[in-house]
Amino acid sequence: xxxxxxxxxxxxxxxxxxxxxxxxxxxxxxxxxxxxxxxxxxxxxxxxxxxxxxxxxxxxxxxxxxxxxxxxxxxxxxxxxxxxxxxxxxxxxxxxxxxxxxxxxxxxxxxxxxx
Amino acid sequence: xxxxxxxxxxxxxxxxxxxxxxxxxxxxxxxxxxxxxxxxxxxxxxxxxxxxxxxxxxxxxxxxxxxxxxxxxxxxxxxxxxxxxxxxxxxxxxxxxxxxxxxxxxxxxx
Numbered sequence: 298x299x300x301x302x303x304x305x306x307x308x309x310x311x312x313x314x315x316x317x318x319x320x321x322x323x324x325x326x327x328x329x330x331x332x333x334x335x336x337x338x339x340x341x342x343x344x345x346x347x348x349x350x351x352x353x354x355x356x357x358x359x360x361x362x363x364x365x366x367x368x369x370x371x372x373x374x375x376x377x378x379x380x381x382x383x384x385x386x387x388x389x390x391x392x393x394x395x396x397x398x399x400x401x402x403x404x405x406x407x408x409x410x411x412x
Numbered sequence: 413x414x415x416x417x418x419x420x421x422x423x424x425x426x427x428x429x430x431x432x433x434x435x436x437x438x439x440x441x442x443x444x445x446x447x448x449x450x451x452x453x454x455x456x457x458x459x460x461x462x463x464x465x466x467x468x469x470x471x472x473x474x475x476x477x478x479x480x481x482x483x484x485x486x487x488x489x490x491x492x493x494x495x496x497x498x499x500x501x502x503x504x505x506x507x508x509x510x511x512x513x514x515x516x517x518x519x520x521x522x
Contacts, residue, residue, distance in 0.1 A: 332512075339515050403447075
């Protein structure tokens, strides 16, 4: 069955370290998204991609970067982790509906703690 | 900037009762999504509402969309404990991007 996976599921790191969170989907979806979830804020969009070599900044992109070298993967990098980036991170993908519904399907999440 | 507001943010209800969660948004959109999240879990798609007047029902949950009022509702009928979860509405903007509400944490008590 097609799915979307994230790794690691839990990560503890120190301030200033570079961290990369992986996201892999097997639906062959064009669109991929990264969100962070914090109490009181719901989910906020960090970065998104509409296809290979395409990346775009979302609402809260400062301190994060992504690259898309193939359809299946969109890794999220925290260049220099800060305590304010402690959060739960979700990756999602969608097909790009072209007029139809474009439901986003979410991965299981990565809980990141920055000490 | 698109704002999506849900209310209430916390809802405690008894089994068997009915209640409605409201989702207001600040800009024009014809597409609205409802998701469910169980504690410590991912988000699960519940409903996709694609036009004004759209109504979808699944079991004890019914969602509707009024694009002119920029309002969606999620109605719970005869609540049961299994419905306890956090419910999010999300409004689609250009390019398939979603803006989420804060979520409504629903607790159904016996």
